[in-house]
Amino acid sequence: MPEAEAIRLAQQGDAAAFERLYQLHNRRVYSLCLRMVGNTAEAEDLTQEAFLQLFRKVATFRGESAFSTWLHRLSVNVVLMKLRKKSGMETSLEQVTEPDEDSGGPRRDFGAPDLRLSGSIDRVNLQRAVDQLPPGYKSVFVLHDVQGYEHNEIAEIMGCSIGNSKSQLHKARMRLRELLQEVMRSKAREERKAAGSGSGVED
Amino acid sequence: MNSSMNCENFHSQLESWLEGERTSAAESHLRSCHSCQAIVQDLDAIHSAAQDWSREEVPAPSTRVWNSLKAQLESEGLIRAHGSAPAEESSSWFDRLLPSFARPAMAGAYLVALMAGGLLLSSPGSQQMADQRWMEGTRNTTSPVRTELDAAETSVASYQPSDPVVMASLHKNLGIVDNYIALCEKSMQEEPGNETVRDYLYTAYQQKADLLAEMTDHGDEGR
Amino acid sequence: MSTDSTVLSYWSWKKLSTLAPGLLLFGTSAVWAHHVEKHLRVDPHPVITIHNPNGTVTVKAWTKSEVLVMADHNSMNIEVAVVQNGNRVDILTQPIANSVAPDEMRADMQVNVPEDAELQIHDDSGAVTVNNVLGDMNVETVGADVGLEDAAGYLSVKTVGGSFQCTRCAGRIEVSSISGNFKLLDVRSYHIVAQTSTGNILFDGQFLPNGTYHLKNYSGTIEVRFSPGDSFDMNATSLKGKVNNEAKLIPANRPQSSSPRFGNTLFGTLNEGRARVDLTSFDGTINILKRSN
Numbered sequence: 001m002p003e004a005e006a007i008r009l010a011q012q013g014d015a016a017a018f019e020r021l022y023q024l025h026n027r028r029v030y031s032l033c034l035r036m037v038g039n040t041a042e043a044e045d046l047t048q049e050a051f052l053q054l055f056r057k058v059a060t061f062r063g064e065s066a067f068s069t070w071l072h073r074l075s076v077n078v079v080l081m082k083l084r085k086k087s088g089m090e091t092s093l094e095q096v097t098e099p100d101e102d103s104g105g106p107r108r109d110f111g112a113p114d115l116r117l118s119g120s121i122d123r124v125n126l127q128r129a130v131d132q133l134p135p136g137y138k139s140v141f142v143l144h145d146v147q148g149y150e151h152n153e154i155a156e157i158m159g160c161s162i163g164n165s166k167s168q169l170h171k172a173r174m175r176l177r178e179l180l181q182e183v184m185r186s187k188a189r190e191e192r193k194a195a196g197s198g199s200g201v202e203d
Numbered sequence: 204m205n206s207s208m209n210c211e212n213f214h215s216q217l218e219s220w221l222e223g224e225r226t227s228a229a230e231s232h233l234r235s236c237h238s239c240q241a242i243v244q245d246l247d248a249i250h251s252a253a254q255d256w257s258r259e260e261v262p263a264p265s266t267r268v269w270n271s272l273k274a275q276l277e278s279e280g281l282i283r284a285h286g287s288a289p290a291e292e293s294s295s296w297f298d299r300l301l302p303s304f305a306r307p308a309m310a311g312a313y314l315v316a317l318m319a320g321g322l323l324l325s326s327p328g329s330q331q332m333a334d335q336r337w338m339e340g341t342r343n344t345t346s347p348v349r350t351e352l353d354a355a356e357t358s359v360a361s362y363q364p365s366d367p368v369v370m371a372s373l374h375k376n377l378g379i380v381d382n383y384i385a386l387c388e389k390s391m392q393e394e395p396g397n398e399t400v401r402d403y404l405y406t407a408y409q410q411k412a413d414l415l416a417e418m419t420d421h422g423d424e425g426r
Numbered sequence: 427m428s429t430d431s432t433v434l435s436y437w438s439w440k441k442l443s444t445l446a447p448g449l450l451l452f453g454t455s456a457v458w459a460h461h462v463e464k465h466l467r468v469d470p471h472p473v474i475t476i477h478n479p480n481g482t483v484t485v486k487a488w489t490k491s492e493v494l495v496m497a498d499h500n501s502m503n504i505e506v507a508v509v510q511n512g513n514r515v516d517i518l519t520q521p522i523a524n525s526v527a528p529d530e531m532r533a534d535m536q537v538n539v540p541e542d543a544e545l546q547i548h549d550d551s552g553a554v555t556v557n558n559v560l561g562d563m564n565v566e567t568v569g570a571d572v573g574l575e576d577a578a579g580y581l582s583v584k585t586v587g588g589s590f591q592c593t594r595c596a597g598r599i600e601v602s603s604i605s606g607n608f609k610l611l612d613v614r615s616y617h618i619v620a621q622t623s624t625g626n627i628l629f630d631g632q633f634l635p636n637g638t639y640h641l642k643n644y645s646g647t648i649e650v651r652f653s654p655g656d657s658f659d660m661n662a663t664s665l666k667g668k669v670n671n672e673a674k675l676i677p678a679n680r681p682q683s684s685s686p687r688f689g690n691t692l693f694g695t696l697n698e699g700r701a702r703v704d705l706t707s708f709d710g711t712i713n714i715l716k717r718s719n
């Protein structure tokens with residue numbers, strides 16, 4: 001059943017049509033959720049919630065945007081809501097996308113010695129670092145660098161401008177760099193301790 | 204040759220650089236500045252790691268997701284039976300509410316077939332049979348709905364309402380809907396083949412489900 | 427797109443009362459402790475969501491490409507948060523203390539929006555009024571009454587007990603309630619589905635060619651007004667109540683007690699039968715009345 005037909009039938013309540021839409025999109029939605037929250041149980045719950053919201057609203061879909069964009073916008077919103085609740089406070093969307101300098105915005109550290117990341121980023125460390133990003137940065141990074149969306153698609157999904165999407169992505173990458181460097185420093189310290197180094201010299 | 208750009212300037216252009224917009228001044232600075240080279244290489248490494256991550260196969264979610272989703276959609280009356288078309292004159296409420304049980308439409312089809320054969324309505328016996336099938340079909344399909352709604356109502360009764368005034372209004376309207384369910388069920392007993400009454404009955408069930416969902420939301424907020 | 431927001435704070439009532447008496451004379455009859463005002467620039471077709479559990483929500487269209495939010499509340503334990511994310515503005519009345527009494531959650535607000543804005547409004551108790559907005563809208567309330575004037579688009583309204591009045595509206599109207607009354611006045615809509623349980627429904631609007639009009643309740647009155655030049659196919663059924671008709675329908679209405687088997691049914695065509703009108707009541711009265719003009 002082609003997607004357009006499935007949408008039309010789903011709007012009339014056809015069960016097979018709902019199932020078809022689920023088959024067409026569940027992996028991509030699940031993949032997005034899994035990469036955003038990092039565990040399968042939560043990702044499955046979010047996937048279910050995203051599709052539930054989609055199917056509740058399918059009658060109002062009027063084709064102004066691609067169906068998949070509409071679905072992924074819902075999915076991102078579902079994940080962002082979850083992340084906001086997890087942070088234990090009602091975080092405004094401004095905080096979600098524009099953290100202030102004190103809460104981890106990109107720092108400019110000119111001239112400081114850098115640890116090179118090339119060749120030392122494994123997926124686990126990258127996932128952990130991504131998990132520490134503010135929700136808005138995390139969304140844009142996962143959507144662009146991991147899921148492969150273009151900025152114009154991200155702009156539509158996130159309800160922001162293309163310029164905003166590019167700016168958020170850059171800030172996300174800079175912040176990831178700091179987080180991953182800190183991981184490397186910790187690892188180096190542990191290795192020195194394990195090797196019995198007594199100098200205690202820190203980087 | 205000294206670069207006319209310093210690190211601060213390069214950083215301010217870094218975002219554009221990574222998007223592919225490169226100026227000769229930036230290129231020149233990068234050639235001579237190890238610190239900025241490190242940043243660019245690190246960002247490339249992060250991008251590369253992300254792409255490796257994206258190439259990892261993500262398994263499909265477990266079947267539990269679709270099963271739970273389908274059950275939820277059915278309970279909300281959003282989907283109707285797989286492969287079965289609604290009866291021509293009935294509203295879609297019933298169809299959306301109970302997709303997986305025997306449907307009174309089958310009794311309706313039997314009724315229509317008998318009418319076409321000129322056998323129905325000519326004797327009280329035939330009408331009685333049709334009505335009986337209708338009632339049985341309706342009872343079979345509404346019974347699980349009632350059970351679900353009763354369970355939801357019991358659950359909702361234990362919630363602490365976020366706003367007692369709003370909750371009182373919801374309870375009052377729930378009473379109105381319960382009253383209509385009782386009236387419709389009584390009418391179904393009196394006029395078993397009445398599709399309009401059946402339609403009203405299913406609409407009332409749907410309204411009750413919506414109300415209980417609303418009460419759940421308000422109860423959740425109050426917890 | 428840039429965001430330009432301005433937040434103004436006013437003094438509390440206690441401080442205000444110490445000022446020169448003349449200052450107390452201007453302003454509205456209600457004096458609020460907290461006032462929020464925000465201006466936000468938006469692009470065409472912005473989406474505005476409003477979640478206000480208690481209070482009045484008034485939305486008006488204007489010609490600017492801006493959203494202006496003016497909100498008032500008394501409690502210091504709540505805030506009206508206004509957040510812009512791209513071309514979407516979320517307005518949310520929310521608690522900022524751990525424990526907030528239900529009656530503290532009240533805020534009254536007026537929101538000015540571009541006329542092509544899409545609205546999503548949730549207000550449990552209070553009142554919702556929307557004027558001159560032409561974008562799609564979805565309004566949900568428990569007890570709050572909803573009034574739309576000169577609205578168009580896909581208008582979806584759901585209340586539990588709140589009433590609904592739609593004046594000079596166009597587009598597509600879907601409204602449902604348990605005990606709310608509906609009035610559809612001077613509407614020019616091509617598709618109306620109105621369903622209430624105990625409420626009354628009044629339709630006094632145009633029947634557009636190929637339009638479909640489904641009005642349904644359990645009890646109460648359904649009243650439809652028509653002019654002799656209107657053109658519709660009419661099917662009116664009340665299972666236990668009466669159907670009163672002043673329209674000269676063709677074929678002529680059958681005796682009310684005969685088949686179909688159940689209820690009192692009237693059906694027929696006025697003029698060419700271009701629109702379709704279905705009126706259904708369980709035990710209420712259906713009145714099809716000629717306009718007196």
